[in-house]
Amino acid sequence: MKKILILSVIIGVFANLSPLTVYSQQEVWVGIKEGMPMIPVALPAFHFTPKSMIDEGIIRELYETLWHDLQFSRVFKLVPREHYGYIEKLDPSRIIFKDWASIQANILISGELEVSPAGRIIFSFKVYEVNSEKFIFGRNFGGKKEFTRLIAHRAADEMMKYFGERALFVSKLIFVSNRDGNEEIYIMDYDGKRMRRITYNDYIDSFPSWSINNEDILYTSYKNNNPDLYSFSIYTGKSRVLSSRGTNYSADWSPEGDRVVYTSTKSGNAEIHLLNMKTGKEKRLTFNRIIDTSPYWSPNAREIVFTSQRSGTPQIYIMDAEGTNIRRITFEGTYHDSPSWSPEGTRIAYVSRVEYRFDIYVYNLRSNSIIKLTENAGRNENPSWSPDGRHLVFSSTRGGDYQLYLMDYDGSNVRQITFKGENKMPEWQKKVR
């Protein structure tokens, strides 16, 4: 009887300890709240000082961009514009909250626009809680006319942050495009706007990946007649070779910014290597005669998810950042690759091939469940999470050529964001600076 008691105490201690240790590994941020009702927001037309000469196009662009961002968020639900016509027009100095409550708005955004003598636009917005008739917060943003969209994205991100969510609307995507004739690296806003080319190598450039500070990228270029791995500072234009023997690709910068994992065949076989960016020291993490590839950091930088052919077919595995404690997470199907760890750490998106089709799946580490996000729509590849973990960017051939698409974490709201040339290998910035 005593033994049983001691045993049960020991079990009890372990049962209590294990979830505790798991918890300590996770970030404070809770992540997406699936099933949480979206917050109804009213966004009436902006007021602008009559004296200032504001281009109608700028007002519309600012308004539509902010509207679109909030609509996209899956956190806010916009009260339809038609309903604003049933009530009195918004007067920022004398808000009739009962009117806004009558059209089911919980939050009201009152925006004002003016142009400074220097030609800069200034956007001020105030956010009210309708039921309590209280001012919650407000911000003023100023900038040149060219940055109208950025001002709207900043405003939308302030809304996200105030409501306890992660900013994402100023985040950018990096990808490969042949729109100018050759496969080069480009960046653009999350919504496909304000695109900019950043490599001019005239050789194949591919597998781009953001650094955690969003100032550097990692990519593979054939510019030296071999697929070498480079780091490239997109603001200074400085480039550095990181690995130049064998085939070097699918690099991922650690969330702490000090280390890089990548695939290289420099040892004679595709293996995963860990490079310390400060000391330049390198460590090989996998050792066998089969293909190991596609490493991607967990958001706490303690683990690495990767693809390995060690069971005969490419499957997804997780290992500790030291290369130890390797465990397999995909068991069904014969071909999985391109894993991407969600920013809150609980989900891994990957690509699975079934009957020669590629579709995107999400594996939930907590519930040990898998959901399929794409179906019957060409080849869908290279999923990458948004900084808030509610959206994914991926490439698809559903329209014929490779193009980039966005979708929500549950596979809904699929939207094409590139249209010219072929566009592939997208990666979303991991964090907004």
Add this chain to the structure above:
Amino acid sequence: MKRLFVIIFIGFALLTFFDSCKKKGPETEPVQETVERVDEDVPKVDRPVLTEEELFQKRSLEEANKAGYLKKIYFDFDKYDIKDNMKPVLHRNADWLLKHGHVEILMEGHCDERGTFEYNMALGEKRAESALNYLVSLGIKPDRVKIISYGKTKPVMKGIDEESHYQNRRVEFVIIKK
């Protein structure tokens, strides 16, 4: 004894010389009976027939690669081992390389679109490596051969049918030095 013979020979030669001088006289010349052939006065030099090696050396790298001395090999879906029906192709390529001992080549491994970008980079290299190992087994020095993988970034055919996929799962042999 030898000297005696030489003296006799010289004396005989002198006699015949004087004899021929005597015959010169006012005789009518006989009409030429044969027709003399008048031929082209430009020196006739034929374009030399080049050996295969000389012909090869004359070409630029680009032309040499277009001429297709080295043939591509193809692979099964998801596989990188050399198929039996591709071995004769590699034997012919090896023979040609042994004959042209200065040639260095790049073997490019390619894949069809039914693999991911990442996995195909590794698979393409495995294919090139298989071809490299086979050539080395046939006596080609490994330092004459470089390998590179393009994954699925350079398909030769855009179709989605099996024939297109087959054409894309290949190793190409590119001459990089003569």
